[in-house]
Amino acid sequence: MTGQFTITQLTIRQFLRAKSVLVVAGICVIPVFFAIILRLAVPDPRIWEIRDFLATPIFVGLFASTLLPLAALVLSTAALGDEIEDRTLPYLTMKPSSRLRIVVEKYIGTLLVTVPIAWGALLTVWLVSSWGFLNDTRDMILPMLVASLAGIAAFSALFLLISLYSSRALLIGIFYVFVWESLLSQFLPGIRTISIRHYTQSIFVRLLDDPVVLLDGASRTSTALITVGVLIAVTIGMAAWRLRTMNLQ
Amino acid sequence: MNDANSASSPPVAIPGLQHGQTATVLLDEVSKWYGDIVAVSNVTFGIGPGVTGLLGPNGAGKSTALNMICGLIAPSSGRITIDGHAIRGRPDVYRRLGLVSEHETIYPSLTGREFVRLNARLQKLPDVKTKVELAIAMVDMQAAADRKVGEYSKGMRQRIKVAGALVHDPDILLMDEPLNGTDPVQRAHLIRLIRQLGRDGKTVVVSSHVLEEVERFAQNIIVMVNGKLAAVGDFRAIRNQIDAHDHEIRLRADRPRVLAGALIGSDAVRGVRIDEHNRVIADTRDVRAFYRAVPKLAKEHGVRLYEVQATDESLASVFSYLVER
Numbered sequence: 001m002t003g004q005f006t007i008t009q010l011t012i013r014q015f016l017r018a019k020s021v022l023v024v025a026g027i028c029v030i031p032v033f034f035a036i037i038l039r040l041a042v043p044d045p046r047i048w049e050i051r052d053f054l055a056t057p058i059f060v061g062l063f064a065s066t067l068l069p070l071a072a073l074v075l076s077t078a079a080l081g082d083e084i085e086d087r088t089l090p091y092l093t094m095k096p097s098s099r100l101r102i103v104v105e106k107y108i109g110t111l112l113v114t115v116p117i118a119w120g121a122l123l124t125v126w127l128v129s130s131w132g133f134l135n136d137t138r139d140m141i142l143p144m145l146v147a148s149l150a151g152i153a154a155f156s157a158l159f160l161l162i163s164l165y166s167s168r169a170l171l172i173g174i175f176y177v178f179v180w181e182s183l184l185s186q187f188l189p190g191i192r193t194i195s196i197r198h199y200t201q202s203i204f205v206r207l208l209d210d211p212v213v214l215l216d217g218a219s220r221t222s223t224a225l226i227t228v229g230v231l232i233a234v235t236i237g238m239a240a241w242r243l244r245t246m247n248l249q
Numbered sequence: 250m251n252d253a254n255s256a257s258s259p260p261v262a263i264p265g266l267q268h269g270q271t272a273t274v275l276l277d278e279v280s281k282w283y284g285d286i287v288a289v290s291n292v293t294f295g296i297g298p299g300v301t302g303l304l305g306p307n308g309a310g311k312s313t314a315l316n317m318i319c320g321l322i323a324p325s326s327g328r329i330t331i332d333g334h335a336i337r338g339r340p341d342v343y344r345r346l347g348l349v350s351e352h353e354t355i356y357p358s359l360t361g362r363e364f365v366r367l368n369a370r371l372q373k374l375p376d377v378k379t380k381v382e383l384a385i386a387m388v389d390m391q392a393a394a395d396r397k398v399g400e401y402s403k404g405m406r407q408r409i410k411v412a413g414a415l416v417h418d419p420d421i422l423l424m425d426e427p428l429n430g431t432d433p434v435q436r437a438h439l440i441r442l443i444r445q446l447g448r449d450g451k452t453v454v455v456s457s458h459v460l461e462e463v464e465r466f467a468q469n470i471i472v473m474v475n476g477k478l479a480a481v482g483d484f485r486a487i488r489n490q491i492d493a494h495d496h497e498i499r500l501r502a503d504r505p506r507v508l509a510g511a512l513i514g515s516d517a518v519r520g521v522r523i524d525e526h527n528r529v530i531a532d533t534r535d536v537r538a539f540y541r542a543v544p545k546l547a548k549e550h551g552v553r554l555y556e557v558q559a560t561d562e563s564l565a566s567v568f569s570y571l572v573e574r
Contacts, residue, residue, distance in 0.1 A: 094346065
């Protein structure tokens with residue numbers, strides 16, 4: 001391990017040797033099967049059908065609302081949670097580094113593993129769905145990648161914080177994803193404004209700017225990006241504070 | 250020797266410190282409780298340079314005390330300082346402090362060398378390579394340094410943890426049961442290392458529940474029982490009082506019945522029995538004579554000894570006796 005980001009390198013190495021990274025890949029690859037089914041079921045699709053499929057059921061309906069938070073959940077709760085459970089965290093905290101640095105490096109390590117997997121899956125879905133029409137759907141790539149990056153960054157920061165408060169962060173996270181993000185925020189408009197899913201979807205829809213792809217009450221891109229940025233800053237700050245004050249044994 | 254109950258009036262006389270000696274580590278009326286369970290109860294002592302043994306039976310509060318000293322857990326009340334400064338919230342103190350934790354877990358996918366290098370890099374040391382090799386050599390782990398830590402024996406893990414804690418050459422080294430799981434050769438090597446660190450002027454605190462172990466490296470000891478300070482001071486003075494109390498010693502050997510028969514004839518032994526695990530349990534009032542006699546008897550009768558250790562119950566009884574005095 002070389003360079004300044006020793007904890008980030010350690011984190012990546014831990015993830016790449018763990019089964020959890022396969023779980024994340026398994027979660028992210030689910031839409032690829034739907035894409036294959038689409039192309040088998042509809043051998044000669046129209047362009048708008050492909051665009052709508054990629055945007056609405058796949059990204060907005062499945063990826064942003066359920067798969068992406070679940071993928072972020074698996075690794076972000078393990079980043080510090082496993083260190084606490086294995087009692088290896090003192091090897092990091094008993095060093096002349098600020099707690100903020102430890103949290104940030106762990107967070108970056110989580111993103112550097114989760115994001116490429118998610119992006120790889122999204123690009124595969126796009127490739128399979130749009131095969132033969134790649135030029136007509138190329139404009140969808142950037143919105144998908146930017147929105148998924150924002151979503152993973154926000155969800156990872158939140159779950160990393162939760163992992164410092166509870167040894168059952170994975171269960172709490174699953175409950176949050178399915179009840180808060182997937183159920184309540186969908187049916188209770190007031191909750192939408194405090195839903196990461198909503199901002200992820202808004203970024204995608206706004207950047208795509210396709211009249212066929214709509215989202216009820218979509219926030220402006222700048223609003224969504226600022227909200228996500230503030231959420232990340234606050235949760236990372238809280239995680240550093242928690243790490244500074246918690247008891248480690 | 251200072252009695253814990255009678256010497257608690259800092260700064261005039263801090264238990265554990267000789268007159269005029271400055272404390273590197275100071276615990277001032279420190280308590281730690283978890284709900285209704287009191288792990289450490291209102292202890293005050295200071296630790297200066299040299300090797301100090303933190304002695305007590307399992308569950309005495311030794312690990313809690315060490316974890317509080319190194320800032321991993323906050324005391325429920327009282328104050329802990331290192332050179333006069335509180336440690337929690339001050340990461341820069343860790344440039345001067347090393348901990349060998351009682352927990353065995355080390356990142357299993359790293360090699361021993363990578364683990365020590367990780368510690369060196371996190372300490373932001375210059376010339377990492379030299380420092381890492383030096384630390385590995387100090388614990389005599391050069392031959393196994395490129396093997397994965399997950400493949401190490403317990404003794405090897407202990408030694409590589411020591412290397413990780415020593416790589417930045419700390420002034421203060423806290424070691425929680427560092428000899429656990431080590432074989433006699435490893436144990437002798439670590440004991441030599443601990444003594445050398447003490448002679449070098451470092452403040453070394455080594456916890457153990459084995460009296461004979463502590464005797465080999467520490468002149469000053471702090472005895473904790475049930476979270477309380479039982480005794481603080483010179484090892485020999487405390488040892489004399491401990492030795493005057495009955496001990497129960499557990500022995501593992503290849504021929505336990507032959508060993509038991511040999512022990513019965515010894516003056517140092519009051520009674521012998523064999524437990525359900527085929528181990529010999531001997532009662533003795535003169536523990537020093539017992540420890541001298543056992544190897545001789547084993548050799549005379551062709552018995553191979555695997556373990557000679559005071560039982561936890563015996564230790565608890567002996568240490569409790571110190572508190573009750």
